[in-house]
Amino acid sequence: MSSYILEMHDITKTFPGVKALSNVNLKVEEGEIHAICGENGAGKSTLMKVLSGVYPSGDYEGKIVYRGEECHFKGIHDSEEKGIVIIHQELALVPMLSIAENIFLGNEHARWGVINWHANEARTRQLLAKVGLGEDPKTLITNIGTGKQQLVEIAKALSKDVELLILDEPTASLSEKDSQALLDLLLEFKRQGITSIIISHKLNEINRVADHVTVIRDGRTIETLDRSQISEDRIITSMVGRSLEDRYPPRDPQIGEPIFEVKNWSVYHPLHAERQVIKNIDITVRKGEVVGIAGLMGAGRTEFAMSLFGRSYGRKISGEVFLHGKAIDVSTVGKAVERGLAYVTEDRKVFGLNLIDTIKNNITIANLKGVSNVGVIDDLKELDVANDYRRKTNIRSPSVFQKTGNLSGGNQQKVVLSKWLFSSPEVLILDEPTRGIDVGAKYEIYTIIARLAAEGRAIIVISSEMPELLGISDRIYVMNEGRIVGEMAASDASQEKIMRAIVRGEGKAAS
């Protein structure tokens, strides 16, 4: 008998017209942490869906062997019975139910349909202790942060006597601190003998916890690396098929006079009226300059950007905005767009795109005036515009009539970018522009940003990935707890300096 807990042999899965997986092989050893890497659209999630039975046996070709026994899962239920539990990227928790209710949803300690709450809560306490979450089992999911929700998902998996835990990009929306805690937890599970498969883009995390890495590209297994072979360069090379010499495009910044200034900007929380979320922020962005805003989760960066953009967040907003030295009115999104502001939102699926509509209609929606005449849309002009931006931003799709919901994350982001480029902004605010997209598409997004700066626009980039900010910005503001706590030229900034500014700021806020 092999020591493999799971073997997937020659898995091939086709969708109408597309071969998503072709002859993929994956072998996972008992008790290890096995990472799966690959660009978006490479087929990682599809592979995991095959494994967990989301695509039932018969829908794919190939063989799944679990603990030496060939399995034909007809649904998630079958795989969970065997102890295989998958935690999806989008968490599957019911926000208005409590932690305990969520953990035992569909699996309650009950007799004749009557739930034994004491048993449920007692067991929940044990599980929460295991994952290191000190919350009351009765707390509603909606009242805890994403990091804690992730832990609840894991506790839920534990409640099912998990033997093989699959995590699909578990740290994508977690802060640095929460991510570390999660990875520590995985290592702890490993000591307890639970095998984990982790899908991740974050190579430093893989580096830290993985015993083996399997790289998938274009629906094929490229290679499996063991602990001694794992390095960021090696993984990137095999993910993109060639080495990435430079992760950021070269730039020659031509910085001019200040274009965009925000003075004394204050915002209060939309629900808790006494809580000030943004505290007297002043920033300046110059022509052709890329300005980064660094900070931890919850520092108020997105809230700041959204409140600037047509008061889309918060209330009791005060402060002034200047464009070319003149005060401008940005009190509604329409006015902000008209004055030359654009805001590429953080969560493109929730705030950026109409997923059931075409690429074309998404690109023109923020500037329908540009393709219409007294309210009547010029179809051909619109088509020209859409095709033009599809080419400029390199959106990969058969045509502009493709629904944006069917695109990969990187291509979706390019559609959102196109939408805002077509509104021809002077000031472009990008909120986490590369979150959840792969290395190759990231490079393309950076190239677009560099080009926009070269065209003389003022650009603000909000990002939680410090290397990215250091790589593309000319100047960096550091934000913490609603204040600007530091400002530095990118040339003499470093991750340590940024962190130090945050920590110092924290001290200041406390005093």
Add this chain to the structure above:
Amino acid sequence: MTDTAPTPQTGVAQDVAGGPRVPVSTFASNLREYGLVLALIAIMVFFQFTTGTLFKPVNLSNLVQQNSFIIVMALGMLLVIVSGHIDLSVGSVAGFIGALAAMMMVIWPLGGFLGNPLVVSIICLLIGGAIGAAQGYWIAYHRIPSFIVTLAGMLVFRGLCQGLLGGGSSVGPLPDSFKALSSGFLPEVLGTWTLIPPTVNAAGKTIFGSGVTLNLTTVVIGIIAVLAFAISGVSARRTREKHGYEAEPFALFVVKTVVIAALALFFVYQFAVYRGFPIVLVVMGILVGIFVFITRHTTIGRRVYAMGGNIKAAQLSGIKTERLTLFVFINMGVLSALGGLIIAARLGQAVPAAGLGSELDVIAAVFIGGASAMGGVGQVMSTVVGGFIMGVMNNGMSIMGVNVDWQQVVKGLVLLGAVIFDVYNKNKG
């Protein structure tokens, strides 16, 4: 990008090499519309065989006159549903407006100008708009769910309708010039053309209904409309090609155009041999044209779809969603009022139960037409076909003598079947 810059291939999964490039998605999305039209034709042929009278000119006129108010209201409902809402009050609003119109024309001594049917109709449409605005205000600006606001409206306006008519009585008769809205035909200005002379019986009198006489006005309007349709299709193709875009395959285009033209001419002929186009058909036809144009070619139409597809993204794209929602409900109110006028004109009087339950037929027409209950999806022409599917079934089953109870059962099952078909297709695709 520089030469050394990596350009890894991402997201190529969709880009299947060698496949047809442009028209695929448009054709696929039209496939459903074709299927719906085929279903309507199949149902019509079925009833033609079982009843033998469905395609009779007089029955076709009846069919249009009986169902036009559903389709008129469905046009408004489509926008409501596409924007992600629902309006349960349309039947009650229609009943209330019908009662109001009857009171103004028959009971209240308004006299002269204010009692004129045209003036009354315009006032009623404005009041319909105001009712829509009143409901839309709470939905748009106070985020009260449309289901609740319009459920309240449904109760309120049914009550007002009955109250206005003084309990259970009906008010009439309405003036003939008002009734023409539903039961009138386009005036014959070009005269008639006798194709086959009527049979003369032994007594020297013509047998009523024999022979074939065409109403020339109807024929001319019909032919002009069909020609305009074909020519605009060809010219749209030309401009597309001139801009370097592939249009759909030429053969498909020709077949489609010829089939639609032939069908249209067939119906034109049927109306021409009877009494010409019913006025209500013309009103409906113009409205359908306007709404096709609004939904497909105007910014306001595009914004409604964007709002229904993802309201947050729409807001962050600068769309004033509150105002747009208000507009959608005002539009619905005006069309409900028009529906109410059509119902009253057809009955010749206002009755307390006018429009009762019609909101469900209207909503069903929109969903049979393939609109999504989640918002963001739905087409005008499909809605019209959906409305006619309901109408033909009503009409055909009545002629067959199917009990009203069973008619409800069949209609319910057709609605469910159509939506299941949609969901099944979506999951498969």
